[in-house]
Amino acid sequence: MARQTPSENPKLDPKDTSNQIKDPKDWTTGSEPMTGAQASYLKTLAEQAKDEEAFDPDLDKAEASQRIDALRHETGKA
Known part of the structure; x- marks a missing residue:
């Protein structure tokens, strides 16, 4: 298999921070x-x-992500 270059695969470009x-x-x-x-x-x-109050249906994407991360850590899933 031929080796890919950053122009062929943007994941390989160290300058691409997207x-x-x-x-x-x-x-x-x-x-x-x-x-x-x-x-x-x-x-x-x-x-x-066992923290039913951790779920709030009105959270936005960022808040939900942060709460998920915290609960993953708390439940040992991190």
Whole structure:
């Protein structure tokens, strides 16, 4: 298999930072309502953590992501 160059595969370009993980508070769509997948996963994690108050259907995408990360850590799924 031929070796790919950064121009053929942008994941290989060290100057391209568009694929980097960004802090949720820096997301351009972070203030939009959380996705269905986020809501489902957050609900599941809240139940596993026995913390029903951790689920709030009014969270935005960024808030949901942060809460998911916290609950993943709390439940040992991180």
